[in-house]
Amino acid sequence: TGKEIIDRVLLILQIFEHHAGSIEAKLQIELARLKHQLPLVKEAIRYAKLGELHGFLGAGRYGYERYYTMLRMKEARIRRKLEEVRKTRMVRRMRRIKMGYPHIAIIGYTCAGKTTLFNKLTANSKPVGPEPFTTLSPKSSRIELDGVSAIVTDTVGFIRDLPHEIIEAFYATLEEVSYADIILHVIDSSKPLNYIYKNLAEARRILSHIGVQGKPSILVLNKIDLLDGYRDVLEQVKGVKEDNEVVIPVSAEKNVNIEQLKKVLADMLKGRSLGTNIRT
Template identity: 40%
Template sequence: MKEEKTAVLLLRENPVNPGDPYRMKELRGLANAAGYLVLDEIIQRRERDHRFQIGRGKIEEALSCHPKKLIFYNPLSPTQVFNIRSEFPVQVLDRFNLILEIFASRASTREAKLQVELARLSYDAPQVREELSFRKRSEQPGFRGAGAYEQSMYHDIRGRMAKIRAELKEVEAMGEERRKRRRDLGFDLIALAGYTNAGKSTLLNALTGSEVDALDQPFTTLSPTTRALEVNGRRALLTDTVGFIDDLPHFLIKAFHSTLSEISRADLVLLVADLSDPLELLRRKLVASHKALWDCQVTAPMITVLNKMDQMDELDAQMKIDQIEDLASNPVMVSAHSSQGLSKLKQCIYQRLPPLKKYQIRLPYTSQSFGELSRLYRTSELLDVSYEDELILSLRGRAKDVARLSKRAKDGPAE
């Protein structure tokens, strides 16, 4: 029988600026997603304890519940982890390592597993020296000659990171080639982004009629999921990606670069937010999402999809939108669950996709020209084809779709 995973959650708040009242709720959601049974939640308002992060008395209070692990919202230094493990019979985890634990349990593809490992090593590498040198200074048994061992471990980690980066670079190159091929076939690329558990997977299902798993828990989607979507005759591919979370370390963004490139290379980004969240929490999540998008170097047009409108009074929803207008460009209210607002969203998507221009192209009668004509039927909107001394094509499409014909085209864009 599998042993039950139990935990007590601990949060230290700054006495001057207590911070967000929803942080403990988010930590509980992460712990539940990782499979922990939460026995208690402890919050202490005080300055940072340099030895344990939180006061000794609160740790002793947490241990009275006999948990398998203590999970801290606050980041723990290697020294604090060492101190707690040395003085108390319990395992400890901070919020970032809890997130990595969730990622590791959900990583099903080779790419996702490599990205999780790279994130773990990126976190461990700068801390290995500190932890081992601390043990050496403390003269713990079994660490004689730890300096050489420390250097060996550090170099092993750096070597493994280099190998993973090289492999992920190949994966990213294949992704870039895949995106190019999809565009050559006439597809627009649209990416779903947003805070974890905002309803991105549910929206993907609602827009495309698919049945992707959409669970009410954080980080349901770890690897990109792509489905076809047609909007007013334009063919698109909609991709769901890993959700964002507050205080996401920059090296985690870098580790998941090959996955997040689906957002940074998209033609249009749908930023999904939970409109039913309290205003303060909604703003915090939008700020965190915009920071992550900035780290991903996203430059594509953006639509802010305010999900779960069915849980809001219409007047209250509009008042809330007025108070987040600085963070919500091109806002559209929808309910992915009840399909409310999806028609308006599709119209907005159509308007924000890269515009199509009218072209008139003349081609000679060759087998290559007829091959290009066949391709243009798939990738563009052919308005007219005249078979005279040469092929005369009138079409509406993207410049890049007709660029390969530019040397043979005798007329340019016809606006």
């Protein structure tokens, strides 16, 4: 039929590749692709040694072994380049810390409205879209909240059951979250409650995996303009929030409660008690 058949990992990477705008994102995608290919080639070598495969790359198992060696060398080169990127980011991060700028990280699942919120908070015009993975590498901008300066970073969207190859390849993005002082967790409130609960639990698991626990966080219930009423969703999410979290309903698209969110952020940045004078 002429149709290409690919697995889930390669499909996700193709979507990533469509949106990749930075050298770092392209390197991360290529690394993930290599990590996915290497076990397959290694298995092919095993079958070739058993005599069950013939003639691939013109030399049976020797062709596979050459190909495997070539992929490992390419993987090493990409890792070195990504390490240089991480070192550069670390230098920038240390410079921000030295200047006294606290760091706010925006996280959430794909299509929750993270980048729209980032644009509202920073007055930027980062590309947004209804399709997943519009953001593939961290983007930071300085903001001023009631006289307090801070750095806000938009990160790549989570996806449930993301293959481990992709999670590891995008470690540089998750690394930004681990250094944040405050986390804005954007949630699509227009989704069913069981979907919200599952995504919330999975996001907490990912944060725990990268060593982010107990940091001041705001659960941003976004897209409330798509609901007939958001009070029920708000109360339900409040019922499962953790002690370090507050819940704020907003519509980033319609600019609803954005000023309230900024006020809460300013209070948190100034070191006031979490939850003080917060109207939800």
